[in-house]
Amino acid sequence: MAQFSVNPARFDPYKNFKFRVKWDGRYVAGISKVAALKRTTEVVRHREGGDPSSSRKSPGRTEYEAVTLERGVTHDVEFERWANKVWNFGNGLGAEVSLKDFRKDVIIEVYNEAGQLALAYKVYRCWVSEFQATADLDANANAVLIQNIKLENEGWERDYEVVEPSEPTFIEPTG
Template identity: 85%
Template sequence: MAQFSVNPLRFDPYKNFKFRVRWDGRYVAGVSKVGALKRTTEVVEHREGGDPSSSRKSPGRSKYEAITLERGVTHDVEFERWANKVWNFGAGLGAETSLSDFRKDIIIELYNEAGQLAKAWKVFRCWVSELQALPELDANANAIAIETLKLENEGWERDLDVVEPAEPSFNEPQ
């Protein structure tokens, strides 16, 4: 059965600048950039002995690329706290890694221009493989200090419970 759009008149694609990231049931403050969600499936080539000299192709393993989150440096410690669950320097022998909760599921939400939730993705079993706590500092620059978190993950799926919103109209009543 075909699923019809709530807003069949929308032809414009969604913009990439209205989004939020959530983990542990809370929105993460100040995230200004989220890397692409990318899945690659390996190609398995095979050929039977009686086939002509061309190969057949079938899907193999799928891999999910790491996702990078960026935000301006603030006093919020969520990036560092999560990264320290994978490796906490100085925690003592046998206590450097938190095996019980170093993985988290995250949610990436995309909003339309009116600020309504339009699409969302669930990213599964993420863990921090890289933390850049402070960028290169430059006294001659005019820029924001950005911290970066690189999240390995084991897959993602679109949240199908999020449906296209009916966009508001600003027409005057008749």
């Protein structure tokens, strides 16, 4: 397992605005927002007949929430191509779905302020359950046109091979 105190001088937590997302071995362009990684484990309550009027608790099923990726609309079609593997309208009877390769593993990387890789999470067996090609169009607005995909997944884990980087220091000029 990785060493956790490579940078004992770092006091501040990492910021949430430097990140990249990778699938199929390459980075996906323009992602501006990634929903939180969250899992919930059901509580199984049980009681033995001779116990007092209280119950015991143990863990049950664990569910992983879907992860939404958001980005501005460009000519990059990666979101749409992946979404079309689950349902591609007009592809013909029996050819609307590509069950062979509709799942992908996704890597979410978090960087420190210096642009060094600090954390990474692997999200497993993702598939697109929702695709929003554009946001609402509004002639009176002054905003970026946004699209997003919602990824169902079967679990995620932190990549402990990514260790805390030694952050750079600035050298004061002499003389």
